[in-house]
Amino acid sequence: MGPIEELYRIFCERMASECETEAVRYEDNPELQDHDRQFVSALRENAKRLRQEIRRLDAHYSSRAG
Helix, strand or coil, X not given: CCHHHHHHHHHHHHHHHHHHHHHHHXXXXXXXXXXXXXXXXXXXXXXXXXXXXXXXXXXXXXXXXX
């Protein structure tokens, strides 16, 4: 994996973690309304998509190394 791909992977990890942290923060808010759950779901979906991107990068570069 080149330096740009490594930076992108780190970025994806950081953003996925941030999305998950924000989702928890919103869920823990006592004023959370039903319609707010869509936002929490969107944050979790973004985290999931970013983690899939990390797996894709890892798989791509591990297959090239072998």
